[in-house]
Amino acid sequence: MTKKRDLRIVFMGTPDFAVTTLQTLLENDFNIVGVITAPDKPAGRGRKLNKSAVKTFAESKHLNILQPTNLKSDDFITELKALKANLQIVVAFRMLPEIVWQMPKYGTFNLHASLLPNYRGAAPINWAIINGEEKTGVSTFFIDKKIDTGEMILQEELEITPDENAGSLHDKLMIIGSELVIKTVKLIETDKVKTTPQPEDAISKTAYKLNKNNCKIDWTASIDTIYNKIRGLSPYPAAWCELHNGDAVLDVKIYTTEKEIKEHKHDIGSIVFSKKEVKVSVKEGFIKILDIKLPGKRTMDVKSLLNGYHFENDAKML
Numbered sequence: 001m002t003k004k005r006d007l008r009i010v011f012m013g014t015p016d017f018a019v020t021t022l023q024t025l026l027e028n029d030f031n032i033v034g035v036i037t038a039p040d041k042p043a044g045r046g047r048k049l050n051k052s053a054v055k056t057f058a059e060s061k062h063l064n065i066l067q068p069t070n071l072k073s074d075d076f077i078t079e080l081k082a083l084k085a086n087l088q089i090v091v092a093f094r095m096l097p098e099i100v101w102q103m104p105k106y107g108t109f110n111l112h113a114s115l116l117p118n119y120r121g122a123a124p125i126n127w128a129i130i131n132g133e134e135k136t137g138v139s140t141f142f143i144d145k146k147i148d149t150g151e152m153i154l155q156e157e158l159e160i161t162p163d164e165n166a167g168s169l170h171d172k173l174m175i176i177g178s179e180l181v182i183k184t185v186k187l188i189e190t191d192k193v194k195t196t197p198q199p200e201d202a203i204s205k206t207a208y209k210l211n212k213n214n215c216k217i218d219w220t221a222s223i224d225t226i227y228n229k230i231r232g233l234s235p236y237p238a239a240w241c242e243l244h245n246g247d248a249v250l251d252v253k254i255y256t257t258e259k260e261i262k263e264h265k266h267d268i269g270s271i272v273f274s275k276k277e278v279k280v281s282v283k284e285g286f287i288k289i290l291d292i293k294l295p296g297k298r299t300m301d302v303k304s305l306l307n308g309y310h311f312e313n314d315a316k317m318l
């Protein structure tokens with residue numbers, strides 16, 4: 001029988017994506033000696049302090065929680081050392097200083113939501129869909145000095161369906177990612193880890209941080225490019241564009257669409273509407289809008305929009 005190491009694990013993470021992994025570690029009876037998560041942040045009109053999803057879950061399980069503002073501070077390093085962890089697991093957290101990731105005897109590994117070396121960076125789930133990929137996955141790797149470049153431990157592939165959006169893909173990767181972390185921890189526990197260096201000369205696609213500029217819809221692009229961008233940014237942060245309707249210019253967010261391949265003579269970006277549907281003309285046909293959000297309004301389906309909103313005949317999306 002293989003002798004198992006006595007693991008003392010520090011878990012680092014912040015959003016919902018990380019909660020599932022932490023929960024799965026506990027369900028598999030691994031010893032979590034500490035949880036590191038982001039400090040509480042003021043939010044909303046009342047500026048009430050919001051806890052991270054990981055903190056909320058960790059509190060419900062009575063785990064030891066640390067919320068450093070500075071990962072290099074002497075106080076935090078002292079607190080981290082006091083936990084006597086021999087393994088650290090990172091899921092959707094921030095970049096760690098070397099003094100932190102080098103601390104545990106058995107290393108610090110990260111779960112990343114892509115098939116590395118592709119889609120290193122901040123938004124791998126979104127960019128895989130935006131770029132029209134047909135598959136993605138999750139990877140575990142030991143952290144090193146650069147971002148998402150360390151030696152890989154395990155990978156798991158997942159098909160991206162043609163109508164997948166970032167939200168549904170996130171939820172699938174969250175589950176298979178938690179399972180991959182368990183497999184990785186069991187390899188470390190039994191001293192059976194074999195790593196593979198990421199190729200240094202690999203031409204890989206990057207998961208750039210999302211911002212207002214790269215979330216804007218370019219209606220002159222191909223119909224597939226537009227369709228993929230909208231679903232790749234849905235439900236968060238959402239693709240947007242300007243709606244020019246009469247004298248009004250509104251920033252609108254678009255969440256769900258369908259493609260309609262069809263020849264037409266409309267100008268690119270022209271809105272074609274009826275009592276039941278709203279379509280935007282593009283090169284190869286139309287992008288039919290199903291769910292949209294106007295400024296200051298809730299997200300609504302097009303039927304609800306048409307009940308109370310009037311499009312002028314020369315309305316355009318730009």
